[in-house]
Amino acid sequence: MTDLYLQDWRAWTPHREADGESRLDTQDKPAGKAVPAMLRRRLNLIGRAVCDMLAALDPETNRIVLHASRHGDGERTLEMLYGLNEGDPLSPARFGLSVHNATAGVYSIASGNRCSQQAIAASGSEWAALIAEAHGYLADGQSSLLLVFSDQPVPQRFAAYAPASLSAAVTLQVGSQPVGDAQRLVETMNPAGDSPLQPLDIIDWLMGNRRRIACPISRRGWQLEPVRS
Template sequence: MTDLYLQDWRAWTPHRETAGECRLDTREKPAGAAVPSMLRRRLNLLGRAVCDMLATLDSGADSIVLHASRHGDGERTLEMLYGLNDGEPLSPARFGLSVHNATVGVYSIASGNRRSQQAVAASGGEWAALMAEARGYLADGQPSVIIVFSDQPVPRRFAAYAPESSSAAVVLRLGRDPNPGARRLSETSVELELETATLQPLDIIDWLMDRRRVVACPLSRRSWQFPAVRP
């Protein structure tokens, strides 16, 4: 298997302390400065954070972007369903921003990035799906890709039917070659019980900040870690 390197990353969540890590944004309300105001006002906080981080890691607006989210913007979808039940007309703009690829679509419009923009939902296996897709692009000759993993709590009405989660997003640039400061990623197969908690963006943030040594996906039975650097 081709070596895979983490070349750079950014993350956002108000549920962690930065601990001196400048790549983690813990503000309650991301600025969304990377998106013009007409588009920015349509995004939720998570979408604004993702667009700002993408603008930093994709400064040339020429990277392939892969985005995974288990639940997407469930609150917006639920509001539309309530409106339809009450006989209200469906808003095309609201519907357009409720689909799973809405955030990367807005980013593509704002930045002018015309490369492939892919959205993934995998019932709890989002991180493993992202890694598999990234490896596919890299094996096909791409020097690097950007992956985005974001999620937020599901609407309260459905909280009992979904794992507890916190608002968080993480954006990583993965490549085939080590640039200065890059870390090599090791992926292995492991035996895990399917009842094991699924990976969420906050878990990946903790892993990137060395608060976790390994992250593992029970659905794919794969784990990832940064091998120790030999002296």
């Protein structure tokens, strides 16, 4: 299997302290400056944060983007369903922004990035799916790409049917070579783990608050190791 190295990262959540880590944005409302105002208005807070992180990690806008989210923009989808139930017409623009690849699409339009954009939902195994897809792209000859993992609480009406979550988004630049201060992503089988990984778990791991993360569905775990010279 192709080695995978974490080359850089950015993250956003108002539910953690940055503790001097410049790569973590803890603002309640991300600026969304990477997207023009007309497009920015269409994005929710996580969408704005993701676009800013992608711009920071890929100023040349020439990398593939893989974006995973378990629930996507559930609030927008639910509002449309309520409207349909009341007999209201469905807005094509609103529907277009409710789909799973909406944020990646807005980023692509704003930045002019014409590389592949892939949206992933995997019923709680989003992180494992991202890593599997990344290995595939790297094995196919890509030198580096961007992985995005974001989610927010599901609408209150459905909270009892989904694991509790907090708004967070993380973007990682990964590649096949240990450039700069890269760390090697080491995978283990049959790890301990009892709940699906969420973006906040990945942020805690990147901040050094967790040594290992694990996906119980795929029965795999990951840890970061320094690159030996």
